[in-house]
Amino acid sequence: MKILVCISHVxxxxxxxxxxxxxxxxxxxxxxxxxxxxxxxxxxxxxxxxEKQNATIDVxxxxxSNTEPTLRKxxxxxxxxxxxxxxEPIDGSFVAREIAEYIKSNNYDLIIAxxxxxxxxxxxxxxxxxxxxxxxxxxxxxxxxxDNNTATIEREIDGGKEILSCELPLIIGGQxxxxxxxxxxxxxxxxxxxARQKPLEVIPSSNSSSKTKSIKFYKxxxxxxxxxxxxxxLDQLIDLLYNEAKVL
Numbered sequence: 001m002k003i004l005v006c007i008s009h010v011x012x013x014x015x016x017x018x019x020x021x022x023x024x025x026x027x028x029x030x031x032x033x034x035x036x037x038x039x040x041x042x043x044x045x046x047x048x049x050x051e052k053q054n055a056t057i058d059v060x061x062x063x064x065s066n067t068e069p070t071l072r073k074x075x076x077x078x079x080x081x082x083x084x085x086x087x088e089p090i091d092g093s094f095v096a097r098e099i100a101e102y103i104k105s106n107n108y109d110l111i112i113a114x115x116x117x118x119x120x121x122x123x124x125x126x127x128x129x130x131x132x133x134x135x136x137x138x139x140x141x142x143x144x145x146x147d148n149n150t151a152t153i154e155r156e157i158d159g160g161k162e163i164l165s166c167e168l169p170l171i172i173g174g175q176x177x178x179x180x181x182x183x184x185x186x187x188x189x190x191x192x193x194x195a196r197q198k199p200l201e202v203i204p205s206s207n208s209s210s211k212t213k214s215i216k217f218y219k220x221x222x223x224x225x226x227x228x229x230x231x232x233x234l235d236q237l238i239d240l241l242y243n244e245a246k247v248l
Contacts, residue, residue: 038114
């Protein structure tokens, strides 16, 4: 089984986020980048298929050379090959079209993407890839099993879970639950040394067109000062809820 894992290169959630040029451009200065957590769950599940079912794993990213440390980390975790499409990831449609063009000439049985990235939260790339390639797609996946050419998937739905079955090829949008957090792989020294010998292929963009343009970014407003009310002073609490918060 050939597996392709889509990897987003995203800012660590502890990084301080700023924008430049009139809040129109993300300022990457001093920002620490990591593997998108939803993608990391997917990569770990792919590693299970590699170890149990002798699958091969490629990872792919749309990005410039600054994303290569993230790709090298995926190789150190256990992926066999990395592909970087040399282009700035302008928007979700652009990324999906670039990856779909690569897949058209490099067939895969299973494509694993994160449900969404934690930077833009677009939640569109795996669905768009499925539409462009006309293959099966399931998102919000929390469990995945493959038996011969049949996949059994569990996914979260409003108020519960849904279990589905479909034939390969398949693309999923994975999330927390696809593996346990305790199962996530930390690269060891042997994996890091092996990663240096594994192929990292850089290919040109297929010049897909962008469908959107970012006009301006806004950071969340600072949190307002919290007012503490003694549990013995219910009259003050009711007054604040009625006159200030206006929720009563």
